[in-house]
Amino acid sequence: MKSILFVCLGNICRSPLADGIANKIAREHDLELHIDSAGTSQWHIGEPPCENAVKIAAQNGVDISGLRARTLHRSDPDTFDYVIAMDRQNKKDLESLGYEQVYLIGDYGGFDGADVPDPYFFDGFSGFEKVYTMLDKAVRDFLKKEKLWP
Ligand code: 4NP
Numbered sequence: 001m002k003s004i005l006f007v008c009l010g011n012i013c014r015s016p017l018a019d020g021i022a023n024k025i026a027r028e029h030d031l032e033l034h035i036d037s038a039g040t041s042q043w044h045i046g047e048p049p050c051e052n053a054v055k056i057a058a059q060n061g062v063d064i065s066g067l068r069a070r071t072l073h074r075s076d077p078d079t080f081d082y083v084i085a086m087d088r089q090n091k092k093d094l095e096s097l098g099y100e101q102v103y104l105i106g107d108y109g110g111f112d113g114a115d116v117p118d119p120y121f122f123d124g125f126s127g128f129e130k131v132y133t134m135l136d137k138a139v140r141d142f143l144k145k146e147k148l149w150p
Contacts (some may be wrong), residue, residue, distance in 0.1 A: 002148055003034035004107070005076055007094060008086040011039030011069040014121045016049040017087055017132060018105065020057050020064035021139045031149055037067070038076065040093040044069040050120065050125065056128040060136070082146065087115035108145060109138035 004022060010017040015037035026033045039045075047069045048054070057064045076083065077099055084103040085091035094102045107112040116134060119127045143149035 001032045001034055002082070003036070003080045004082045004084060004148075005080040006035075006037040006084050007040050007072070008037075008116075009039055009090060009092050009118065010044045010120060011037055011041075011071070012044045012050045012129075013045055014116050014135070016044060016064050016067045016069075017053050017057060017062075018084070018086065018135050019067065019093045020062040021132075021136050022143070024062050025140065025149065026092060029149060031143070033148060036080070038070050038072050040090055040097075042070060042071045045071055052119065052122075052125055052128045052129060053094055055125070055131045057109065065103060074076060080098065084142070087118070088113075089115075103142070105135070105142065107139045108141040109134070110141070 019037035
């Protein structure tokens with residue numbers, strides 16, 4: 001079984017959304033995938049995803065309310081086939097920790113390597129809708145391009 005780790009800074013907004021979206025696709029299409037998410041920081045360990053992330057996910061039929069934030073584990077590089085960063089800073093941080101092959105989600109879905117904007121600093125809900133739409137498109141494209149979704 002292939003495995004995917006989505007990584008952002010806090011693991012309470014973007015990577016839990018990517019995690020939930022990928023899980024939903026995997027469930028709906030019977031894909032055998034192990035999917036998880038983590039933060040490069042330790043700031044929110046044990047916390048559920050932020051309220052707006054839970055809300056936008058729920059509006060799209062994705063339940064991420066049971067996820068809890070974690071930071072990177074030493075075993076992650078050996079455990080996961082794909083480690084996917086939400087922005088270029090996350091990618092840089094992972095590389096400086098020794099992660100050898102780090103994917104950037106913005107390289108998929110036609111976003112030309114763009115960062116997924118950090119919605120934690122958004123004023124209000126509309127930014128979360130944009131982030132959800134971007135992640136949904138990029139995650140689908142990633143699964144197709146990497147042949148994890150035949
Ligand atoms: P995330 O968003 O990386 O998408 O989970 C953030 C959440 C919290 C903070 C930064 C980004 N923070 O500074 O606490």
